[in-house]
Amino acid sequence: MAAHAHAESIEDSVYFQYETLEQQQETYILGMWAFLLTEIMMFGALFLAYTVYRFQYQRDFFIFHEQLDWKLGGLNTVVLLSSSFSMALAVHYHQIKKKAATLWCLAFTNLCAFGFLAIKSIEYGEKFKHHLFPNDSFVWDAALHGGNPEHARIFFSLYFVMTGLHGIHVLIGILVITTLMVLIAKNHRLITDYIPTEMVGLYWHFVDLVWIFLYPLYYLIPK
Amino acid sequence: MSTTLQEQIASPERGVKKNYLNADHTIASWLLTTDHKRIAVLYLVSISIMFFIGSIAAAFVRFELTSPYGQWLTSEQYNKMFTAHGVVMIFFFLIPSVPAVLGNFVLPMAIGARDLAFPRLNLLSWYFFVIAAVLMLATLAMGGIDTGWTFYTPLSSLYSDTQVTMALVAAFIAGFSSIFTGLNFVATVHKMRAPGMTWFRMPLFVWGSYATSLVILLGTPVVAITLLLVLFERVFKIGIFSPELGGDPVLFQHMFWFYSHPAVYIMILPAMGVVSELFACFSRRRVFGYEFVAFSSLGIASLGFLVWGHHMFLSSQSVFQGVVFSLLSFMVAIPSAVKAFNWTVTLYKGSVHLTTPMIYALAFLGLFLIGGLTGLYLASMDTDVHLTGTYFIVAHFHYVMVGGGILGFLGGLHFWWPKMFGRMYSEFWGRLSALIVFVGFNFTFFPQFMLGYLGMPRRYHLYAFAPEWQFYNVLSTAGATVLGVGFLLPAFYLTASLVKGKKAGPNPWGAKGLEWENADSPPITENFERIPIVTGQVYDYDAEEDSRLIRAELDDHERRDKAHLPGEH
Amino acid sequence: MSTNTDTQDHGAHAHHVTPIGKLAATFGFLLFMMALTVVAARLPLDMPDTFGWLSPYFFVTNAIALGIAIAKAVAVVRIFMGAKYASKLIKLYAIGGFIWFTQLFIMFFDYGTRNWEEVRGWEKVPSSSLPRNRDSDAGIPYPVYPGSHAGSEMSGTSEASGEAGSGH
Numbered sequence: 001m002a003a004h005a006h007a008e009s010i011e012d013s014v015y016f017q018y019e020t021l022e023q024q025q026e027t028y029i030l031g032m033w034a035f036l037l038t039e040i041m042m043f044g045a046l047f048l049a050y051t052v053y054r055f056q057y058q059r060d061f062f063i064f065h066e067q068l069d070w071k072l073g074g075l076n077t078v079v080l081l082s083s084s085f086s087m088a089l090a091v092h093y094h095q096i097k098k099k100a101a102t103l104w105c106l107a108f109t110n111l112c113a114f115g116f117l118a119i120k121s122i123e124y125g126e127k128f129k130h131h132l133f134p135n136d137s138f139v140w141d142a143a144l145h146g147g148n149p150e151h152a153r154i155f156f157s158l159y160f161v162m163t164g165l166h167g168i169h170v171l172i173g174i175l176v177i178t179t180l181m182v183l184i185a186k187n188h189r190l191i192t193d194y195i196p197t198e199m200v201g202l203y204w205h206f207v208d209l210v211w212i213f214l215y216p217l218y219y220l221i222p223k
Numbered sequence: 224m225s226t227t228l229q230e231q232i233a234s235p236e237r238g239v240k241k242n243y244l245n246a247d248h249t250i251a252s253w254l255l256t257t258d259h260k261r262i263a264v265l266y267l268v269s270i271s272i273m274f275f276i277g278s279i280a281a282a283f284v285r286f287e288l289t290s291p292y293g294q295w296l297t298s299e300q301y302n303k304m305f306t307a308h309g310v311v312m313i314f315f316f317l318i319p320s321v322p323a324v325l326g327n328f329v330l331p332m333a334i335g336a337r338d339l340a341f342p343r344l345n346l347l348s349w350y351f352f353v354i355a356a357v358l359m360l361a362t363l364a365m366g367g368i369d370t371g372w373t374f375y376t377p378l379s380s381l382y383s384d385t386q387v388t389m390a391l392v393a394a395f396i397a398g399f400s401s402i403f404t405g406l407n408f409v410a411t412v413h414k415m416r417a418p419g420m421t422w423f424r425m426p427l428f429v430w431g432s433y434a435t436s437l438v439i440l441l442g443t444p445v446v447a448i449t450l451l452l453v454l455f456e457r458v459f460k461i462g463i464f465s466p467e468l469g470g471d472p473v474l475f476q477h478m479f480w481f482y483s484h485p486a487v488y489i490m491i492l493p494a495m496g497v498v499s500e501l502f503a504c505f506s507r508r509r510v511f512g513y514e515f516v517a518f519s520s521l522g523i524a525s526l527g528f529l530v531w532g533h534h535m536f537l538s539s540q541s542v543f544q545g546v547v548f549s550l551l552s553f554m555v556a557i558p559s560a561v562k563a564f565n566w567t568v569t570l571y572k573g574s575v576h577l578t579t580p581m582i583y584a585l586a587f588l589g590l591f592l593i594g595g596l597t598g599l600y601l602a603s604m605d606t607d608v609h610l611t612g613t614y615f616i617v618a619h620f621h622y623v624m625v626g627g628g629i630l631g632f633l634g635g636l637h638f639w640w641p642k643m644f645g646r647m648y649s650e651f652w653g654r655l656s657a658l659i660v661f662v663g664f665n666f667t668f669f670p671q672f673m674l675g676y677l678g679m680p681r682r683y684h685l686y687a688f689a690p691e692w693q694f695y696n697v698l699s700t701a702g703a704t705v706l707g708v709g710f711l712l713p714a715f716y717l718t719a720s721l722v723k724g725k726k727a728g729p730n731p732w733g734a735k736g737l738e739w740e741n742a743d744s745p746p747i748t749e750n751f752e753r754i755p756i757v758t759g760q761v762y763d764y765d766a767e768e769d770s771r772l773i774r775a776e777l778d779d780h781e782r783r784d785k786a787h788l789p790g791e792h
Numbered sequence: 793m794s795t796n797t798d799t800q801d802h803g804a805h806a807h808h809v810t811p812i813g814k815l816a817a818t819f820g821f822l823l824f825m826m827a828l829t830v831v832a833a834r835l836p837l838d839m840p841d842t843f844g845w846l847s848p849y850f851f852v853t854n855a856i857a858l859g860i861a862i863a864k865a866v867a868v869v870r871i872f873m874g875a876k877y878a879s880k881l882i883k884l885y886a887i888g889g890f891i892w893f894t895q896l897f898i899m900f901f902d903y904g905t906r907n908w909e910e911v912r913g914w915e916k917v918p919s920s921s922l923p924r925n926r927d928s929d930a931g932i933p934y935p936v937y938p939g940s941h942a943g944s945e946m947s948g949t950s951e952a953s954g955e956a957g958s959g960h
Contacts, residue, residue, distance in 0.1 A: 017331075017338035017415065019754070025807070026879060027340045027414040033882055034406045034440055037889040042444035044893035045478055049452070049463055052474055052903060058850065070830065077826050085819040088810070088872045095809045135459045150468040157461030161452065198874075205873045212864045215826075220833035222853030413881060441892050477899045528895060532902070541905040 013192045025195050032199045036206050043210050046162050050217065053154055063147035064155040065221040067132060069123060073219035076119050077211065083112030084208040091201045094194035099184065102197065106181050109204065113174045120167055132156050159218055166214060169207045176200050242645065242745040257342035258748055262349050263328035264643070267636075269349070270316050270324065271714070273356055276363075277311035278707065280304050284684075285667075285700040291693050293685035301684035302369035303385070309372030310390065311363075314397045315356050317628050318486065321493035322439075323352070323404050325635045326432045328643060330408060332738035332746065333426050335417025335755045340410035348403035355397035362389045371682065373483070376464040376475040380456035391454045398447040401489070405439030408432055417737065419757030423517070426736055426761055427503075427510060428635075430517040431496020434524035438485045438492070441528070446482030449475065473538050480531035488527040490624055492520055494587070494631025495562055501584035501634050502566045504734040506573025507769040509762035512565045519558035526555045536607045545604055552602035559595050563588065574770040578732070579653030583634030586661045590626025594619060597672065612682075615675025618668045626664060633660070633713065640717065641731045642738060645745040646724030652716040660709035666702025670695035735763050808877035818871040822864055829860040865890075 018024040054061055090105035124133075131139040133156070140152035180200050183191050190196070243260045246252075253261060283304045287296045296304065331339050339345050362368060368390045370379040379387050412433045416425070453475065455461045462468030464475040503510045510516055532540055532548030566588055575581070597619045600606045610616060637657075641647055674695045679686060686692050730739040738746075741755040833853065870876040875886040 016749070017336060017340070017342065023414055026882075027410050029878065029882055030413060030885065031341055031344075031406060031410040033885040033889075034409050037440050037885060037892075038402050038406070038444040040889040040893050041441055041896075042448045044896055045445040045448045045481075047893075048478070048896045048899065049474060051897070052471065052899070053463075053469075055900075055903070057469070070833075074826070074830055078823065081819065081822045081826065084822075084868065084872055085815060088815045088818075089812065091874075092810060092812060092815065095807065134461045148469065150462065153460075153462045153468050154470055157455070157459070157463055161455060161461070161463075165448075202873055205868050208872075209865050209868055212868070213861050216829050216833065216857040216861050220829060220857055222833060222850065222857070445896070473902075474899075477902070481896065481899075529898070539906065541902045542909050543905040544902040547901065 021193070025193065028195045028199060029202070032202045036202060039206055043162075043165070046158070046165065047213070047217075050158050050162065053151075053158065054217075054221075057148070057151045057154070060147045060151040061155055062221050062223050063145055064152050065218060066145070067127075067130070068159070068219050069126070070219040072119055072123050073215055076116050077215050079112050079115045079119065080208050080211050083109045083116070084205055086112065087201045087204045091194065091198050094184075094197040097194075103181055103184060106177055106184075106197075110174055110177050110181070113170050113177070116170055117167065117174075120163070120170075127156070127160075133160065162214060163218070166207065166210050169210070173200075173204050173207055176203065240743065241747055242743060243748045244644070244745050246748050255346070257338070257346050259327050259331050259339045259342065259345060260643070260746065260748075260750075262345050263324050265349050266319060266323040266327060266352070269353060269356060270319055273311055273315040274710075276360070277308055277316055278710065280308035280311065281703070282707065284308060285703045287684050288696045289693070289700050291686045291690045291696075293687075296684060298684065299369060302371075302682070303363075303367035305682060306368050306371050307363050310359065310368070310394070312624075313372055313486070313490075314394050315352075315359060317490040317624060318397075318401055319352060319404070320490075320628065320632045321497060321635065322401070322408070322432060322435055322489070323348070325428075325497060325632070325639060326408060326435075326493060327404070329639055329738055330429055330432050331411060331415065332742055332750050333429050333736055334412065334415060334420050335737045335741070335751070335757065336411060336415035337749050337751070337754070339407045340415055341407050344403050345407055348400045348407070351396050351400035351403065355393045355395075355400060358389060358393035358396065362386045362393060365389070373479060374450065374453060375479075376453060376456065376472045377466065380453050380464055381460075388454055388457055391450045391457075395447050395450050395454075398443045398450075401439050402443050405436035405443070408436035409440065412436075417755050417757055420737075421757075423514065424757055424759075424761045425517075426496075427499035427513070427516055427520070428493070428496035430520045431492045431494075431499070434520040435489050435492045437521075438489050438524045438527065442482040442485040442489075445478055446486075449478040449482070473535070473540060476535050476538055476540075477531070480534045481528070484531040484534060485524070485527045487620070487623065488523055490628040491591075491631075492523060494628050494635075495520065497631045497635035497638070498566065498584045498587050499562075500734075500736075501580045501638055502569045503762040503764060504638070504732055505576045505578055505581035505584070506570050507576075507764040507766040508569050508573040509760070509764060510565060511568040511571075512561070513761065515561050516565050519561040522558035522561075523555060526551065526558065530555055530602075533602050533607070536604050537611050549602055549604050553599065556595065556599060556602075559591075563592055563595070572766060574766040574773065577654075579648075579650060579657050580634045580638035582654055582657040582661075583630050583637065586657065586664075587627060587630045587634060590622055590630065590661075590664065594622030594626055597622065609678075610675055612680055613675040614671040614679045614681055617681050618671035618675060621668045621671070625668070630660070630664075633657075636713075636717075638732070639738075640720070641727030642742075642744050642746070644721055644724075645727050645743075646720045647727045647731060648720035648724055649716050652712060656709050656712035656716070659705060659712065663702050663705030663707070663709050667699050667706050668702070670699040670702070674699075733769075735761070808874065810871065810874060810877070814871060818867050821867055825860050825864050825867075829857055832856045832860070 014021050014024050018027070086105045086108040090102050090109065093099075093101035093105060127133055131137050132152075134153050138153055138156070140147070140149035142149050142152075177200060180191075180196060182188075183196070243258055253265065256262060256265075283296065284301070287293065287301055287304070293301070327339070327345065331337070365386050368383070368385045368387050370383050370385070370387055374387070374391065374394075379391075412425075412429060452461070452463055456464055460468075462470045464470050464472050466472055499510050499516055530548055530552040532544055533552045536545050536549075566584075597615070601610055601616065601619060637648070637653055674692055677689075677692060677695075679689070679692050679695075686696075727744045729742065729744050731744070732739070737751075737755050737757070741751050833856075869886055873886070875883055878886070
């Protein structure tokens with residue numbers, strides 16, 4: 001409805017180094033994918049480290065993973081999947097130049113991102129309370145839970161590094177989405193077409209993607 | 224030289240033209256520029272400073288080694304010196320040298336684009352580089368690091384009490400700087416080529432840069448996260464690489480070398496691309512087997528990812544994997560040799576001009592050959608057992624990195640200097656310093672092969688137990704002094720050329736390529752008046768025509784001499 | 793909700809606009825798979841696990857969990873990220889990253905074959921017996937590796953050898 005009034009203001013224009021709009025759009029998407037390539041390798045190295053120790057200490061990892069709350073993790077999965085869905089919708093609406101709908105979808109995505117971080121912080125708080133954060137105060141009660149306390153340290157280190165890095169990505173996502181919303185709302189000259197939204201979307205889906213793997217690997221370790 | 228050069232020098236000045244250098248003179252216009260050519264100049268200045276600092280550290284190392292008794296530096300100081308040399312030279316000079324300076328400047332023009340795909344990202348890359356460099360210099364000023372540039376755990380994570388944390392952060396940020404450059408190049412090469420510029424019409428330098436960028440994209444994040452884990456290990460003792468907690472320090476080596484072996488290809492591949500340009504231009508021939516040279520870049524880039532284990536033959540890596548890595552390491556020699564052979568054949572029946580860039584290119588060919596062949600000694604497991612950790616390794620990688628990387632960079636810099644600044648440097652000083660570099664280099668590093676063969680361990684500053692090594696060490700240090708002079712000279716005559724140099728026409732070398740034929744020297748901010756349309760093949764040189772012209776020129780010269788007319792040359 | 797959006801009204805967009813119905817279906821699929829993975833992981837499957845990570849139970853459960861995760865990832869990449877409708881070049885980069893990532897796992901060749909050949913000095917020892925940790929439990933003697941000359945020499949002078957070992 002209101003989107004029609006703004007339809008003219010979102011104009012397609014091309015930067016000087018490009019010849020056509022097609023070329024510019026494709027280049028931006030390609031650039032984003034190339035960036036995601038580096039993200040894949042970055043998380044990939046962590047997944048590698050995880051796999052190395054998971055193979056070596058499979059039994060222990062099962063014991064340690066019981067400290068993680070699969071329900072909270074599952075809830076977080078749903079939250080992230082929803083945010084990803086609304087992000088896809090935002091791209092959809094921006095493509096058909098419905099500004100208000102785009103903004104609402106982005107807002108919902110942001111809300112989900114905050115929700116994710118809130119749930120995550122509850123989880124982290126629990127771990128801190130139980131001295132499971134791998135710093136000097138780390139304590140693993142082997143008599144109570146079983147498992148090797150040294151390996152417990154590795155497990156929780158990996159858990160905090162991987163989910164922490166993912167959390168930082170969510171945080172960056174919030175910043176980027178908020179910036180994008182402001183720019184779209186103000187009809188800023190940087191937003192000439194739907195490509196910025198599409199790029200942020202790609203990033204956000206990637207964040208979701210990482211969590212899709214993190215969830216079963218940490219919260220659902222088989223015995 | 225060729226007629227083009229004379230014509231252009233003789234042609235009347237057309238007054239001061241607008242170009243990217245004089246478009247705007249404010250400092251802000253430089254610091255906030257998104258022009259790839261200006262960013263290349265910014266990079267050139269920054270990496271030159273870093274090169275100077277790294278060289279000073281090397282000078283300390285070489286000076287210390289003239290005595291077998293470790294007289295001047297303590298062991299800790301010596302450790303810090305070679306670490307400073309390694310870290311600064313690798314992360315802050317070699318990795319950005321060719322891609323970020325020459326690649327930034329030439330690549331968009333060589334494919335007929337007005338700029339890189341993401342100019343703002345390009346500027347951000349330079350800022351990341353500067354931040355990282357400043358952090359690293361602060362680290363050095365605050366006492367330095369003693370882990371070696373490889374940051375091996377558990378020394379770096381648990382034992383070293385030097386400024387490792389800050390150095391890790393600096394290396395991490397520098398990694399992102401090169402990721403941004405690589406990302407830009409990939410997108411640019413894929414999407415920004417001028418009409419008619421097909422993949423097999425791209426200059427080989429673009430191929431080399433493209434392959435390098437892929438390596439940067441696929442490798443750098445791995446080392447970034449690995450260094451981050453070491454950082455956490457230092458701060459929190461998280462235990463991933465710590466054997467006391469059941470972690471595996473060899474995992475660090477795996478993850479580190481997964482990037483850092485390809486990183487040596489990041490340093491050498493673009494230099495190979497540069498040298499391909501030089502051989503084509505100054506032999507006046509199309510590079511022999513162009514397609515093979517192009518694909519060998521991609522071959523090296525992808526095979527380079529499969530050989531990291533040859534750095535770890537003596538770690539507790541499985542011997543069986545060692546065998547596989549050894550075999551694969553030998554295989555990398557194939558695409559490298561394809562390049563070397565093709566360059567050599569390019570010279571055959573070419574009209575070879577021994578200009579400064581060409582001298583660098585020829586030096587590159589010889590030195591890279593020695594560096595590459597000695598690499599085979601290290602790739603085979605049994606000789607590696609004896610040579611690992613000796614000066615043989617040091618000599619090998621300096622032959623590849625200095626003899627390959629830096630000579631390629633200098634060759635390219637001299638080749639594109641007239642394009643960058645519109646001035647010719649003194650050819651006499653250029654050739655002289657190229658020769659000095661070549662001679663000094665061999666005097667520096669060939670004795671180190673001897674030392675390695677005799678068993679001198681690297682990273683020792685005290686070899687009183689084997690004073691007979693002193694002879695080679697003194698020889699090496701003497702050579703390093705000559706080499707230092709050779710590296711310092713360009714700083715002077717190139718700077719002088721900015722003021723006093725002859726004005727260079729758009730194409731002083733008579734080279735083929737969009738940046739020479741379709742753009743001014745120095746180019747305008749948009750690179751081209753209008754986007755060129757590529758219709759011909761790449762390296763469309765004609766050696767026979769060229770040598771005929773030279774012969775005519777010489778005849779002409781002779782005739783003028785006989786007629787007692789004042790000659791130009 | 794899931795009305796097919798008509799792109800004709802909105803000008804000459806050559807780009808594919810993914811219909812909402814398709815997005816919603818993908819979202820539903822993702823939620824379903826998520827529920828499935830939770831159920832599968834908590835299923836009280838009872839299988840022998842005598843062969844370590846090669847045992848059927850371990851293998852099956854992990855294969856299910858990762859299989860579901862990969863299916864979800866494929867759905868996200870294809871529909872949400874639009875790789876299905878993108879140009880070949882973008883497809884190449886989208887797939888290339890995931891393929892290249894698996895190359896990291898070459899390292900497992902190392903971890904898998906490390907124990908095939910006995911190398912003296914590379915045996916796994918409890919970390920408490922490492923020289924630098926022996927202050928805490930001085931009772932444990934320095935490990936003597938079978939056939940190791942160094943070990944037999946050092947076993948007597950534990951204090952000195954501890955220093956030599958840690959001063960690396």
